[in-house]
Amino acid sequence: MNRGRIGLSVAVIAALLLCVVPVTVVLTDDTPAAACTATGPSPSSTSKVRAVGRWNAEQVGSAAQIVAVGRQRGVPARGWIIAVATAMVESSLRNLRGGDRDSLGLFQQRPSQGWGTPAQILDPVYASGKFYDKLLRIDGWERLPLTVAAQRVQVSAFPDRYGQYEHDAEQVVAAVAGVTTIAELPGASLATCPGGPVTVAASGWTVPLRAAVGSGYGPRAGRLHAGVDLSVPRNTIIRAASAGQVVWAGCDPSTGNCDIDGSPSTRGCGWYVDLVHAGGYGTRYCHLVRRPDVAEGDTVQAGQQIGLVGTSGHSSGPHLHFQTHQRVCSGSRCDLANANSTDPVPFMRHRSAALGERG
Structure with a gap:
């Protein structure tokens, strides 16, 4: 090599x-737990949305909506990472009005597969909620590799793609959550x-x-x-x-x-x-x-x-x-x-x- x-x-x-x-x-000189899960400021839905790396302000705004829904529902921060990485793969964090077959929205959910009506799926709050609903029904999802957890929700023809975006998702979620690094969100990272x-x-x-x-x-x-x-x-x-x-x-x-x-x-x-x-x-x-x-x-x-x-x-x-x-x-x-x-x-x-x- x-x-x-x-x-x-x-x-x-x-x-x-x-x-x-x-x-x-x-x-x-922190203990491992303190070093990995230091408590940081709470995510703020009013934080100014800005570009993060290759993700522009519009895309980061979509991630902020996904995080806000997760926070409102009490989903642990690890779930926010999984959801944002999934939307990065499925739609590049854009609320698409079309896709493969009848796929729609941030997560490319399909009305024909029971995800909801087209109008519902194109609502980022509804779509994020449906993603979290299915994620939370998976036993031990918090400790699964991101690509495994996302695939069990999405059942994609390309199951290995989600993990490629984990680091990007961590950076974007940290930014919209108002913390410096993902380590400041307890349990967000494995x-x-x-x-x-x-x-x-x-x-x-x-x-x-x-x-x-x-x-x-x-x-x-x-x-x-x-x-x-x-x-x-x-x-x-x-x-x-x-x-x-x-x-x-x-x-x-x-x-x-x-x-x-x-x-x-x-x-x-x-x-x-x-x-x-x-x-x-x-x-x-x-x-x-x-x-x-x-x-x-x-x-x-x-x-x-x-x-x-x-x-x-x-x-x-x-x-x-x-x-x-x-x-x-x-x-x-x-x-x-x-x-x-x-x-x-x-x-x-x-x-x-x-x-x-x-x-």
Whole structure:
């Protein structure tokens, strides 16, 4: 896999060289529960609607209506995320007056399938209420992967699409709810926080997550296993090991469909992130559960959340496959390849960010 070969300007590398500050920083000393479910301000239906990322003000306004209905009905915030992501897929958050066959509205509900009359379905309040009604009848919906919960409501011919919009839905819902991040809405995300504080060492490095090292670096079945495997539950938060620039954040082309669980016979990293750091170092994070929380070109800080653990790609269960690389850049080009990989265990230990310790 050589998708890590990315052109990166000398100016960016120079900027990264300025990021290594010899200090130790504790990012949070909250307990896992407090860090994940801190109480934030209540959603406000009077907040000014504005564009969020690729979603314009009109589309965000539709999301605000969906959230308002959920809040009025007492639906937990996780339901708002599922509903908004579903409407993103079905209608791009537009109250469409047509669609496939007799599909209508934000959720492309069909009168012929018992969702209501055309006039009712085109009412966003009614349509949102009908979506929530069906969602709440699903046992354990709050803990289901978003794409599974949405599919059980919608019964779509494309069941894997909903999860692709989870991160976008979290950003939009946070904005219309009047909070800074989705973590401020208790239960909105399935993300789990590891125990203990997130500490950035004087070297500027930190562990991506706390877990015992499973499969180590070295030859495996005639090929190089170019990293280490850290087994933790699905949806555990993955953090950037050091400040740097995102040079890849997406689905490994060799995997194909990253929105379903992988297997030992599946190829590639699944959803993964490549970062380039000061000093010509690089790190790779494989098998994420969904689209990464960062995008190519983003600058990240040490300890920043970049994604959630999953089992996409060549994987037999939830874990993070973590790689470290050195001398990854030549001129303006950077390449995270097996040839410049190095064993992450001594690499991280040398930077006072030892792997293999559970919180």
